[in-house]
Amino acid sequence: MAEDAILGYLATHDEISDSGIFASQHGLQHNDVVNVIKSLHGFRYIDAEDIKRESWVLTDEGKKYAAEGSPEVQLFLAVPPEGSISKDELQKKLDPSVFKIGCSQAGKNKWVDMGKQVSRKVQHVEDKVKDLLIRIQDGQELRKEDLTSLKARKLIVAQTWKGYSVRKGPNYAPNRKKVATDLTRENLQKGDWKDLEFKEYNFNAKGPPAEAGHVHPLLKVKQQFRNIFVQMGFEEMPTNNYVESSFWNFDALFQPQQHPARDSHDTFFLEAPSTTKQLPEDYVELVKNVHKDGGYGSRGYNYDWKREEADKNLLRTHTTAVSTRMLYALAKESFAPKRYFSIDRVFRNESVDRTHLAEFHQIEGLVCDRGLTLGDLIGVLDDFFSRLGMSKLKFKPAYNPYTEPSMEIFSYHEGLGKWVEIGNSGMFRPEMLLPMGFPEDVCVIAWGLSLERPTMILNGIDNIRDLFGHKVDLSLIKRNPICRIGL
Ligand SMILES: N[C@@H](Cc1ccccc1)C(=O)O
Structure with a gap:
């Protein structure tokens, strides 16, 4: 399927500029497209060039905050709108790590007054960190300084995406010729072996891994x-x-x-x-x-x-x-x-x-x-x-x-x-x-x-x-x- 799509597309276009975009436009898995590209490239049906893109993905901690809210907002919400709460009380209401990170971030943001008693300094806050994390999950682009701060807090990591750009190769044809893998009795009897193209041996291919050692009874x-x-x-x-x-x-x-x-x-x-x-x-x-x-x-x-x-x-x-x-x-x-x-x-x-x-x-x-x-x-x-x-x-x-x-x-x-x-x-x-x-x-x-x-x-x-x-x-x-x- 991916093979027909690639060869067919190249019949009318000069280039597939990005295998990732091509895959999603054609409803294909990028992995399948990459495998076909490698195989077609091996037989010189196409020429392929590597392309790399940096993208960002959430760490486990990042995923948690995207779902449950950032620690600073969780901490803020645990402080009563009026009056105050003792630090010990507040600690009991939150996860130890949420409490620790929440205290330092909410303090830095000047959302709360931190002392023996904790009280709100503002009445409303927005969970910017959670919003940013959700936008990354959705594959949206972010401003550089936002990325830097999320990276510093280890909520996101860079991931290299690899794909290909593809053009016609010297052996290009809109359909791949079927290569024979075995010389059969019929081939010899019919005489069609003369026109057959045989698949070359792949001496680098590895055999299936043995599941375990076995010994003859x-x-x-x-x-x-x-x-x-x-x-x-x-x-x-x-x-x-x-x-x-x-x-x-x-x-x-x-x-x-x-x-x-x-x-x-x-x-x-x-x-x-x-x-x-x-x-x-x-x-x-x-x-x-x-x-x-x-x-x-x-x-x-x-x-x-x-x-x-x-x-x-x-x-x-x-x-x-x-x-x-x-x-x-x-x-x-x-x-x-x-x-x-x-x-x-x-x-x-x-x-x-x-x-x-x-x-x-x-x-x-x-x-x-x-x-x-x-x-x-x-x-x-x-x-x-x-x-x-x-x-x-x-x-x-x-x-x-x-x-x-x-x-x-x-x-x-x-x-x-x-x-x-x-x-x-x-x-x-x-x-x-x-x-x-x-x-x-x-x-x-x-x-x-x-x-x-x-x-x-x-x-x-x-x-x-x-x-x-x-x-x-x-x-x-x-x-x-x-x-x-x-x-
Ligand atoms: N050689 C005998 C077996 C045997 C060995 C030693 C002593 C006696 C008998 C056989 O082939 O059946």
Whole structure:
């Protein structure tokens, strides 16, 4: 509207001399007119020059007197027309500031006699100050000396008014050409892109301000787990790389090479580089022997262990590969009890559905000490999960190639009214620990769970794709302000 008015006016006039007057003549808001002027000026439709005017506005005190009368008149009216009033009486009738200012101004004006008793010297007064203030409110011009006295009494302040004078610019046209902001499929199909004028990028434009910091629920829950581990005296393990060799992911864990998990149906193998460059040769030899022939009181698997299988690179399928490397390093030092945890990404060649993704996060904890028992494992798990608010636990015997005994962990889900599997656990086998070089009486209890599952339960999410990956529900992130991460 303002744009049509400005361009239309310039079609028949040389100049808009004052944007403020133009706005009020055309029934427009001056702000809108200014915005349009800036935009048209940017595209050189018009030339614009700043104009400034000083104007006067009432201070809060000034506004009060314009409404209620000046203090001197309020004081005068409080003095009886005949006789007198004691100063104390008079003070009680007025506001403290009105009394103070009123006394001095009315005294100066010679309206009243000020002593212990106050009496009128004149019968009528005019409230000149109030009249002047009202005239300023109405936008009228005042004499210089009146302005000076109101300013001295801090009843008015100067305000600079800014506006523009406007003339036609080099690109002037009575209507602004519509500039395209996007190149659409239709533009390409119709071929009209050739005639389109595109809006230039504004690299100085600022994006909408973020309302607050937000954190992804997975990160938040990850931090909660971290806090629990740290409270229980666990140290975080370095989580290494996503690419791992089959050796560290499987062989070192006494997982036989024919195990179905080592199939490409279950595991992502790397094409390039397809094999690892380096393995600790002495240790590889010990691992090979325990698979083939056993030892350390074990009969082994009695199969033809192949180095090529161990060399194959893959995307690690569990964070137990992280624990394995850590334990191997630990076994080289003189023994001291340890508690470790890791939370990081793992990959499995699974078909993706509401509850499964091909990549997810695992949380893994382990305790390494002399003479640990299954009771210690159950006790640690009980402590760990009750800190998460899951105090009803059930354990079910299970099988893992690297743990014996092994237990699946179930928790009673009040909302669903049933037991749900929340993790897997066990005591690492001697076939895994002894080739690393641990003393025979050292035991390692360990457990692992997914990060996504408790996050989904805690956030009431029933489709994992809303939580993780390229289809993530962004409003979910917005509902998780960063201040609650508890860092
Ligand atoms: N690695 C197991 C979890 C686990 C960790 C440690 C001990 C036992 C089990 C899994 O991926 O499910």
